[in-house]
Amino acid sequence: MTGGASGAVRPAAPRLPVLGGRRSSYRERVAEALRAALIAGELRPGQVHSAPALAARFGVSATPVREALLDLAKEGLVDAVPNKGFRVTDVSERQLDEYTHVRALIEIPTVAALATGADPVELEALRPAAREIVAAAAAGDLIAYVEADTRFHLGLLALAGNAHLVEVVRDLRGRARLYGLTALSASGRLPASAEEHLELLDALIARDERAVREVMTRHLGHVRGMWASAES
Template identity: 80%
Template sequence: MTSVPTPPLPALGGRTNYRERVADALRAALISGGLLPGEVYSAPALAARFGVSATPVREAMLDLVKEGLVTALPNKGFRVTEVTERQLDEYLHIRALIEIPTVTGLTATADPADLEALRPAAAEIVTTAAAGDLIGYVEADRRFHLGLLALAGNEHLVQVVGELRKRSRLYGLTALAERGLLEDSAEEHHELLDALLARDEEAVREVMTRHLGHVRDLWAK
């Protein structure tokens, strides 16, 4: 068990299923730094921090094992998966192969009303980035990008990208927010919607390529 200070975990949400609520809070803790890569956490210790029994915590951690976010260690607990530079490059490469042509194709097929419906999520990405609200930022960013991809009508494609996003966990987000580097990336979501609404295929491809490259550049810093 780690001896480093243990910051408070995010409050459990409103779902009635403890397992789902704990899993969501654990994912949020991975993003915010409440759970640290490489550290080992036991289900009873985490349960005490949540104020629940160990059973839903253990079940939630097993869900995170399936997602590749943690590794089960017999008789010890769960180690938070460390994401390597190579893995980040691989995840981003796959995302680029999927997302750039898919989103570019929406210039010909997407209903303008459906695109405008994503504007509130784009605005929330900007406001949460400015406020340093990492959990809010990740949730709004997830809703925007998966909602945009859903307009292509391929549910499995959306699931694949969703899993890649979980595995990368927007690596280094805490340090980026502290240095004020999230806001420029956040503004690109509005730029992307504007290009899609203008039916400008080249502009959409350029923004998507720049946005994903921007994400990797921020990770590298």
């Protein structure tokens, strides 16, 4: 499915998720699965993929896949390549630094405020997602890691009651990618980063705002390290 690489090893097909517990179109589900594959680095910068080849992997028609790829092109995640398909866009070191900076400006104070403002029951409801992150890290399942990580972080931010903020962070996560996850997993460091989600949740439930800020700052630093490790 990679343009010009007939003998290339294919990554595992991304799963088709159910979005937010509601019924969704193939287009939405395929777009979400492709985002997860892009963020995890299963689809690498510079690779060219055709809609028919991706459709074969998903077991759906090419039309919803092509429409999903067009959606991703609008987000800057892929570029259309005439008569070939879509090329996964690259991300510069400067862009990664900028994305991390913006995320820190948004997420650290927002999550810290939840230490005193969020309902402990709603916080505890995020624990299954945090445990899924840890389990996926232990299993080396990067797609499952990204899917659970996205649910956890966006679900946490949603408790602040600002839907626009959640969408801004969702967009930043997609644009930045986490394609260093592969290197982090191979080095055995991914489980430690995964455990930070449970540590963060415990600090929030304990109403320890200082600890929340510390964990969030450390965690975002590790995320930036994931990106950097992909280029090292």
